[in-house]
Amino acid sequence: MVWNADRIRKNGVKQEIKKIPGRWLVILLFFLCELFIYTGMRVECTRKGFQISQAEQVRKRSESYRKELIIERERLGSPERIATIARTRLGLYMPKQGQVVYIDQ
Amino acid sequence: MTQEIKKGIRARIIVVEVFFFLVILLLGAKAVEIQIIESSDLAKKAITEYTGTVRIQGKRGEILDRNMNRLGTTIAALSVAASPRKIQNPAKDARAIASILEIDPVKLKQKLSNGKPFTPIKRKITPDEVRDLKALNIKGLIFQNDVIRFYPNRTLAGQVIGFTGSEAKGLEGLEYGYDSVLQGQQTRLTITKDATGRHLDPDKRLKEQFNGGSLVLTLDxxxxxxxxxxxxxxxxxxxxxxxxxxxxxxxxxxxxxxxxxxxxxxxxxSDFARDSMRNxxxxxxxxxxxxxxxxxxxxxxxxxxxxxxxxxxxxxxxxxxxxxxxxxxxxxxxxxxxxxxxxxxxxxxxxxxxxxxxxxxxxxxxxxxxxxxxxxxxxxxxxxxxxxxxxxxxxxxxxxxxxxxxxxxxxxxxxxxxxxxxxxxxxxxxxxxxxxxxxxxxxxxxxxxxxxxxxxxxxxxxxxxxxxxxxxxxxxxxxxxxxxxxxxxxxxxxxxxxxxxxxxxxxxxxxxxxxxxxxxxxxxxxxxxxxxxxxxxxxxxxxxxxxxxxxxxxxxxxxxxxxxxxxxxxxxxxxxxxx
The missing domain is CATH 3.40.710.10 (DD-peptidase/beta-lactamase superfamily)
Known part of the structure; x- marks a missing residue:
C-alpha cells in the first residue's frame, strides 16, 4: 500500500512538472547565461584595465627614461663641458685671426 | 483514499506554487526597486565605489634657446613622507633618515612622533637618497612622485632664466616674467579604481593636456x-x-x-646671495x-x-x-x-x-x-x-x-x-x-x-x-x-x-x-x-x-x-x- 501511495505521488509530481511550460526554462537559462556572460565580461574588462594600466606605467617609465637621457645629453653637450674637454683633453684652442678659412665664400 | 492523496498532493503543490510565486513577486518587486526606483541613487553609490578624484598638476613647460637646446626643463623626482602612526621607533628612525637626507634629526623626530596619519619629510630627493632610505626598510615611510625644475647648463644664462620656488612658481627672470605661459594647470581628474583602491587609469595621456607651454628664446x-x-x-x-x-x-x-x-x-x-640672482x-x-x-x-x-x-x-x-x-x-x-x-x-x-x-x-x-x-x-x-x-x-x-x-x-x-x-x-x-x-x-x-x-x-x-x-x-x-x-x-x-x-x-x-x-x-x-x-x-x-x-x-x-x-x-x- 505504501509502495502504491509513493508511486501515485511520484506520478502526480511528474505530471505537474510536465505542466511547467518549456519557455520558462528557456528564459531562466537565458538569464543564467546572461549573468555568467556579464560577470565574465566584467572580470575580463577589469583584467584588461589592469593590463592597460600596467602598459601605461611601462610607457610612462620609458618616456621618463627617454626624457632623462635627453637631459643627460643636454648636460653632456653643454658648451662649458665641450670647451673644457676640447682645451684640456684634446689640446684645442680658439683660432686666432687669419686662421679661419671660410670655404663657402 | 486515492482521491484524498490527490487532493493532498494538489494542495501542497498549490502551497509550493504560491510560495514560489510570492518569492518571484518579491524578487521582481526588488528588481523594479533597484532598477527603476533607486537606480540613480545606486548608480551614484556604485560610481563612488569604483571611481575617485585625484589632483593633477600639469608639468611646467620648458625654456629653450633659439636652436631648441633646453635651458630649463622639468624632470621627475621623488619626495619622501611618513605615516607617524606606523613608525615604531621614532628616535632611532629619525637619526637614520636624517643622516641620509642631511636634515635636523631632532626636528625629524618631532615630526615622526606627532601621531598624524601623514607628515612630509623632504621633497625632491636624489635617486641615491631613495635607494638608501629604501634599504633602511622602515615601515611607515612613503615615497611620492614629484617633479623638479632642472637647468642642464647650470650657470649659463642663470639670471636671465631665473628660477622657480617649491610650488613650481616662477620667482625670478623669465621663469617669473612668463609664469603664466610656463605654469601647468592644476585640476582634479576622475579616475577608475579597483576594490583595493588601485588606480585603473588608462587615460593618463589626458594629464598631458594640463602641462604648461614652452618658451623659445632668441638666445644662442x-x-x-x-x-x-x-x-x-x-x-x-x-x-x-x-x-x-x-x-x-x-x-x-x-x-x-x-x-x-x-x-x-x-x-x-638658495646658495646664492639675492643680489646675484638679478638680471x-x-x-x-x-x-x-x-x-x-x-x-x-x-x-x-x-x-x-x-x-x-x-x-x-x-x-x-x-x-x-x-x-x-x-x-x-x-x-x-x-x-x-x-x-x-x-x-x-x-x-x-x-x-x-x-x-x-x-x-x-x-x-x-x-x-x-x-x-x-x-x-x-x-x-x-x-x-x-x-x-x-x-x-x-x-x-x-x-x-x-x-x-x-x-x-x-x-x-x-x-x-x-x-x-x-x-x-x-x-x-x-x-x-x-x-x-x-x-x-x-x-x-x-x-x-x-x-x-x-x-x-x-x-x-x-x-x-x-x-x-x-x-x-x-x-x-x-x-x-x-x-x-x-x-x-x-x-x-x-x-x-x-x-x-x-x-x-x-x-x-x-x-x-x-x-x-x-x-x-x-x-x-x-x-x-x-x-x-x-x-x-x-x-x-x-x-x-x-x-x-x-x-x-x-x-x-x-x-x-x-x-x-x-x-x-x-x-x-x-x-x-x-x-x-
Whole structure:
C-alpha cells in the first residue's frame, strides 16, 4: 500500500512538472547565461584595465627614461663641458685671426 | 483514499506554487526597486565605489634657446613622507633618515612622533637618497612622485632664466616674467579604481593636456657661453665687482646673449646671495660715460647743426662750465666732430651741446630710447634716469653730454647702439622668439618690430664711420680691433657716485665698450660693462678686449666672413690709458 501511495505521488509530481511550460526554462537559462556572460565580461574588462594600466606605467617609465637621457645629453653637450674637454683633453684652442678659412665664400 | 492523496498532493503543490510565486513577486518587486526606483541613487553609490578624484598638476613647460637646446626643463623626482602612526621607533628612525637626507634629526623626530596619519619629510630627493632610505626598510615611510625644475647648463644664462620656488612658481627672470605661459594647470581628474583602491587609469595621456607651454628664446647657447667666458676673464683679471655683456642682432633686435658675472646657478638658488640672482642687464642703471657721445654727435648731425668736418675748439684740455672745470685726457686744440668721437673729447662734446641746446640733447637721448623702458617684457626693467631738461643746470647739461649725471641700462645702451648699426632704425629688443603650446605647436610668434626711425640712414653711416675711427690705432679703442673685420665702437669710462651719495668717488669707475661689426652691414652689436675694475679703469683697456673676444668668436661661430681685404686690416695693441 505504501509502495502504491509513493508511486501515485511520484506520478502526480511528474505530471505537474510536465505542466511547467518549456519557455520558462528557456528564459531562466537565458538569464543564467546572461549573468555568467556579464560577470565574465566584467572580470575580463577589469583584467584588461589592469593590463592597460600596467602598459601605461611601462610607457610612462620609458618616456621618463627617454626624457632623462635627453637631459643627460643636454648636460653632456653643454658648451662649458665641450670647451673644457676640447682645451684640456684634446689640446684645442680658439683660432686666432687669419686662421679661419671660410670655404663657402 | 486515492482521491484524498490527490487532493493532498494538489494542495501542497498549490502551497509550493504560491510560495514560489510570492518569492518571484518579491524578487521582481526588488528588481523594479533597484532598477527603476533607486537606480540613480545606486548608480551614484556604485560610481563612488569604483571611481575617485585625484589632483593633477600639469608639468611646467620648458625654456629653450633659439636652436631648441633646453635651458630649463622639468624632470621627475621623488619626495619622501611618513605615516607617524606606523613608525615604531621614532628616535632611532629619525637619526637614520636624517643622516641620509642631511636634515635636523631632532626636528625629524618631532615630526615622526606627532601621531598624524601623514607628515612630509623632504621633497625632491636624489635617486641615491631613495635607494638608501629604501634599504633602511622602515615601515611607515612613503615615497611620492614629484617633479623638479632642472637647468642642464647650470650657470649659463642663470639670471636671465631665473628660477622657480617649491610650488613650481616662477620667482625670478623669465621663469617669473612668463609664469603664466610656463605654469601647468592644476585640476582634479576622475579616475577608475579597483576594490583595493588601485588606480585603473588608462587615460593618463589626458594629464598631458594640463602641462604648461614652452618658451623659445632668441638666445644662442654657444654665444651666451662665449660672452660669459669673456666676461669672467675680464672681471677676474681686473678684480672688478661685476660685469655685464649683451650681444644683439641690430637688424632684428634679437638678443643672442645676455651675460652676467658673478654667475648664478638656478639649480641651487638658495646658495646664492639675492643680489646675484638679478638680471642686472635689465634692472640696474649705471652712468655710461663717453659712449653717449655718439648719440650726441648723431643727433647734432641729423638735425643739421654740424657735419663730421665741423670743427670745435677743445680749449687745450680744460674748459670752465659754470663753477666747474671740465678736463680731457689729452690736451687738444681744434678738433673736427669725427676727431671728438675718435679721441673721446669731453670738452668737444660739451661744445656740441652748447651749439644744439639742452632741449635738443634731451630729444636726442630720449629718441634713442634712454629714460624709458625698452619693452623687452622682463620683470623689473629700469627706465634709467634722465630728468627733464628744465631741471638741468649748465654743468648738468655738460655732464649728461658725456654720459655722467644720467643713467642707462646695458640693454638700453645695446638698443641705442644697434639703432646706429641699423641705419637709424630702433628695433624693439627681442628675448622670447615664440611661445609653444604643450603639444609643441606655436602659440605666439614674436616677429622683429620696428619702433621708430631716430636718425637718417646717411647720418647713421657717418656715425658708423666715426665709430670705426675709435678702433683705429690713434683712437681710444684699438684693443677692440679684429683682424679682417671693420669694427665700429665707442669707449666709455664713468666715475661712480660715492657710496655716501655725496658727489663722485675718486677711485670707483665703470668701464664700458659698445660697438658692432662689420661697418657696412652690421651683423652683431656687443656691449660690455665692467663695474669697478681695479688695475685699470678705462673702457678702452678693460672692456674693449672682452668686447673683441665676444665679437670675434661670435662672428666665427655664426660663419660671418671678414669684410676687409688684407691691406685694409686694422689691428692694434695698446695699453695706453685712453678713454
Amino acid at each position: 647657447r654657444n654665444i651666451q657661453y662665449i660672452s660669459e667666458t669673456a666676461l669672467k676673464d675680464v672681471v677676474t683679471r681686473y678684480k672688478a665687482q661685476s660685469g655685464m655683456a649683451i650681444v644683439m642682432r641690430p637688424k632684428t633686435g634679437e638678443i643672442l646673449a645676455m651675460a652676467l658675472y658673478p654667475e648664478f646657478n638656478p639649480n641651487a638658488f 642686472r642687464v635689465v634692472t640696474d642703471p649705471f652712468e655710461p660715460g663717453s659712449v653717449m657721445k655718439v648719440f650726441v654727435a648723431a643727433s647734432a648731425m641729423d638735425k643739421g647743426y654740424c657735419t663730421p668736418k665741423s670743427i670745435f675748439f677743445c680749449e687745450n684740455g680744460a674748459y670752465k662750465v659754470g663753477s666747474k672745470v671740465i678736463h680731457d685726457t689729452h690736451d687738444r686744440g681744434w678738433l673736427t666732430l669725427g676727431q671728438i668721437i675718435k679721441y673721446s673729447s669731453n670738452i668737444g662734446t660739451v661744445k656740441i651741446t652748447e651749439t644744439t641746446g639742452k632741449q635738443a640733447l634731451y630729444d636726442a637721448l630720449t629718441g634713442f630710447g634712454f629714460g624709458k623702458r625698452t619693452g623687452l617684457g622682463l620683470p623689473g626693467e629700469t627706465p634709467g634716469t634722465l630728468t627733464s631738461p628744465g631741471r638741468w643746470s649748465t654743468i648738468d647739461t655738460a655732464a649728461i653730454a658725456f654720459g655722467q649725471g644720467m643713467s642707462v641700462s646695458a640693454l638700453q645702451l645695446a638698443v641705442g647702439i644697434s639703432a646706429i648699426a641699423n641705419d637709424g632704425v630702433i628695433m624693439r629688443p627681442l628675448l622670447v622668439k615664440k611661445t609653444l603650446l604643450n603639444t609643441g605647436e606655436t602659440d605666439q610668434a614674436f616677429e622683429p618690430q620696428v619702433q621708430r626711425r631716430v636718425i637718417s640712414k646717411q647720418t647713421a653711416r657717418k656715425v658708423r664711420r666715426m665709430m670705426r675711427s675709435v678702433v683705429s690705432e690713434e683712437g681710444t679703442g684699438p684693443n677692440a680691433a679684429i683682424q679682417g673685420y671693420s669694427v665700429c665702437g665707442k669707449t666709455g669710462t664713468a666715475q661712480k657716485v660715492a657710496k655716501n651719495g655725496k658727489g663722485y668717488a675718486k677711485n670707483l669707475y665703470t668701464a664700458v665698450f659698445a660697438g658692432f661689426a662689420p661697418e657696412v652691414s652690421p651683423e652683431l652689436t656687443v656691449v660690455v660693462v665692467v663695474d669697478e675694475p681695479r688695475k685699470n679703469h678705462y673702457g678702452g683697456v678693460v672692456a674693449a678686449p672682452a668686447f673683441k673676444s665676444i665679437l670675434a668668436e661670435s662672428l666665427h661661430y655664426l660663419n660671418i666672413p671678414p669684410d676687409l681685404e688684407p691691406e685694409q686690416i686694422v689691428a692694434g695693441i695698446s695699453d695706453g690709458a685712453k678713454s
